[in-house]
Amino acid sequence: MKQPFPFSAIVGQDDMKRAMILTAIDPTIGGVLVFGDRGTGKSTAVRALAALLPPIHAVEGCPVNAERLADCPDWAGITSDKTQEIPTPVVDLPLGASEDRVTGALDIEKALTNGEKAFQPGLLAKANRGYLYIDEVNLLEDHIVDLLLDVAQSGQNVVEREGLSIRHPARFVLVGSGNPEEGELRPQLLDRFGLSVDVASPTDIDQRIEVIKRRDAYENDHTAFMVRWQAEDGMLRDQITAARVALKELKTPEQSLRDVAELCIALGSDGLRGELTLLKAARAYAAFRDDTALTRGHIRDVAPLALRHRMRRDPLDDAGSGTRVARIVEETLGA
């Protein structure tokens, strides 16, 4: 299996990359939705993210990647508290996945051959403490969406079936991508994503040429290409790790809270979730920039990411909600 295309080698698409880095710094921001044209590198970016993220420590053999033995579910039957370093899980949820695959179900093999009732963990268990990626999220079957909504909200996966009663932690960052032309996303699911990004093909000819050249180099001169860009990825990874630490020390002035609230009122975004996400994203961004306090500039930069998908549609404005957010941010927070 070829190593994925390196994250830092992706040309342009700064919004998308920034959104993904912010969730890596603070996973509680709650996921990224990437909507846009075909052939703009949506899937490439998510697959690249896996290689970029710093590794985590998990109890050896634990099906939910728990950090301490006490957090391992008892049905896993783990006794040793030895931990190991594993890459941050990035789990693909394919469109065709059945409910059983997603939540986990009876281990059929064991049940048939030994007559033993055992639980086989599903994708949600695997994604705990990591990322769950759904390509073409707008085409996902309704009953799987319902299930995800519930788990993403509670952070717990509950499986109740004949004779089996299992629960385990399932906290993950939801990453979805899709093409809005093929179907809308239910507002409830939309709301679960902390940040949203609209991607489009680069319009700059040099950028487009660079995209193809890097892709070609990745395919034909793989080793040299990976050496060059993995070094960049490494630097970015260190930045993320440093930002995670810095986030704890970061000051949030009263004025910033006021700015965030004012902005959300001006935009008429529904509920408090927008405000909270915007604040978290802005803080993560400030930490990433290595600044010691949150400023208006940080809020301005991430506001479109955090608020774009929380606005009511205006049928008379064809500019798209991204432009609208940008305009109102400009009006409220000034230049």
Next chain:
Amino acid sequence: MTPLIRAHTALALLAIDPLLGGLVVRARAGAVRDAVMAAVPEHTRLHPAMSHEALDGGIDVAATLNAGMLTQTRGLLARDGVFVLAMAERSEPYLAARLAATLDLQQGQTVIALDEGIEDEGLPPALSDRLAFRADLNDCALADIADRPNWPTPAPLARVSVPDDVVDELALLAVRLGITSLRAVGFALRATKAHAALNGRLESVSDDIATAVALVFAHRATQLPADQEEAQEAPDSTPPPETPEGPPAPQESLPQDLLLEAVLANLPPDLLAKLHGTGADRSATGSGSGQKKIGNRRGRPLPARDGGNRQGRVDLIATLRAAIPWQTLRRRDAPHHAGPIIRHSDLRYKRYVDHSDRLLIFAVDASGSAALARMGEAKGAIELLLAEAYARRDHVALISFRGQDAEVLLEPTRSLVQTKRKLADLPGGGATPLAAGLMAAQNMAAQARRKGLTPTVITLTDGRANMALDGTADRGQATIDAQTVARALRAARVDSIVIDTGKRPEPSLSKVADLLGGSYIALPRADARSVAGVVASTLEI
């Protein structure tokens, strides 16, 4: 390049480099298509109605029961080689997405999609974007079948080299042709290499590039390049690719022009027609068929599910499949039970995807003197349509607009009695706030869509808009507002019909109809029966 040679070249290139994804063959079934398909190597045939299980695999009931241990069937998509997707234009987005995901894994699988679509019908774009080539064989004659080029022994693909500036050329050309997807440029580069290899060359020549762009770009073009002057200004001063052993002559001219010619010669004939259309491509919804909806009575089968609605039909196979894992355990409790032990929780119920009911939203102009008559006829048309609605599962709604505002007179319903009662007396007179009427229709359409209905807006009016959205009687602003709302309705993919009941056809109305992407029908003496007839025939219901 004739379409048949296109198809054959594409197949040959796919055999050399499977990462080109595949080929869309647009043709009705027939001898010409068969001739092309004869060149396709051994393949797995897929069709749009295939169940998830067939595609993705599952538990093999018979084998599992026999062997007493778990036996899985491999889904078709796990196979190697070539997939032939028949009746590709009928593909659901799900199938397209699954195939797209399969192709993204880059495991050497290719897809030949047989597209029998008429006019706007076609492959879901998520899939067609991942297939490099397309050949339209609809206009091929039987006599051309013999047209099949021969190629020398191919050179090894891995060793083919391409001059550096080819990428620049390709990217620039793609922009000039209005191709946004970067995948296309990548495909063109691959196709260039594959074509060189196909002809036994280790270094690509301009002919390879020209063939590649003709095959990959021509059907993707969304605009014709601006005139040559602009081309000169473009950042393109690179020398033509150096080719030591290629054919000498054509390289003297600017490669951009050469490539452009190759593409222009291969543009699909209907491109120009499409370019004159405005706004977004509407093929995704297509009129006449409702949106998809999940039910338990009819339609295309979906994976069976447990619980919930116990009204449906039991899916026997899925039930057995659910029961198998427990057999060893359950047999302990009931050792003398013969046959599989099925419990209530094993039961699986069938589900189907069905097309949803349609909602006809009548937006009727209640302004001016002719209002009463028009409203009366609209009411009659609604009743007529409703009377037939049981056969077609249609709902209707009525919005009237007059004075400064629009008003919902009849919420979506299919009850004839309710309609008759509510539409007993209708007020009329005043100005024509067309924009407000359309906006009310759009709001209702959006709501209906959320409920799973497929809305169609039918506008009946005889005049020009003369009341702006903000309630000022400004003819110019009113026209602009009406056009803006019309564009929004089109962007929301709501089908629409504009019926002009004026004595003379009103040009501004046909402009609005154009912006709506719907049909404009002039019916000077509209009576209930003709309106109902027009609506029914336009929607093909």
